[in-house]
Amino acid sequence: MTIKSAQQLVQEAYTEVKTINTDEALTLVKENKCNLIDIRDVRELEKEGRVENSIHIPRGMLEFWIDPNSQYFKEGKLDLDKEMVLFCAAGARSALAAKALQDMGFEKVSHVEGGFGAIKQSNFKIV
Template sequence: MAISKGYKALLEEAMQQIKTMPLEEARELYELSEACFIDIRDIRELERDGMIPEAVHAPRGMLEFWVDPDSPYYRDVFGQSGPFILYCQSAWRSALATLTLQQMGMENVCHLEGGFKNWMGAGLPIAEKRAVNH
């Protein structure tokens, strides 16, 4: 099956339209508790690697439903003003997710430069996956 647009083109388009939060700026917002970090990785990734402390786990497959107030799956955390910093492992899924949320009309949303891999590599705080995180 031939595809007309691959993931690289999708990522390139997303990156032109979204804000990428530099790691140092994200760290500062984290330390000041001035941002809501949203972990969109699969639960198995969280269990294996942990997550940013106090981050909200919103699986990529449910994100649009959790953000939309008209959805039966809506989560109150998304009613806050933000800023919201999305992250995944390598900043691919979070780039596409950030673009989707912007297209839904969500403001004050960006994604973390380099993803969780970058956060871990910088030796920043990591917590074990919590059973309930919102």
């Protein structure tokens, strides 16, 4: 039995999902063309802060909260017609999460290169 490493899965996800930089993400937010989704753990948000106007969906609940047919669907939390722009701390989890959304059938999905670390160094407002 051969299993793929987490790093292999992340590398595959990087080749299959759209990666955008912080400037591109900020433009999408300012133009109201996306849902900016923070998939970090709640403890990370408490420790590091959160991005203004982002929506927190923990990685472990993403597929359930975003699926309209799930009992956990968060009605009105997201605009499912807009691009889903995901970020985590550094970019690996968000790449995997973006791939999962693509696998669900979402077509407008991307993740922020460098994650929250890059976002903190950009023009996003951290609250």
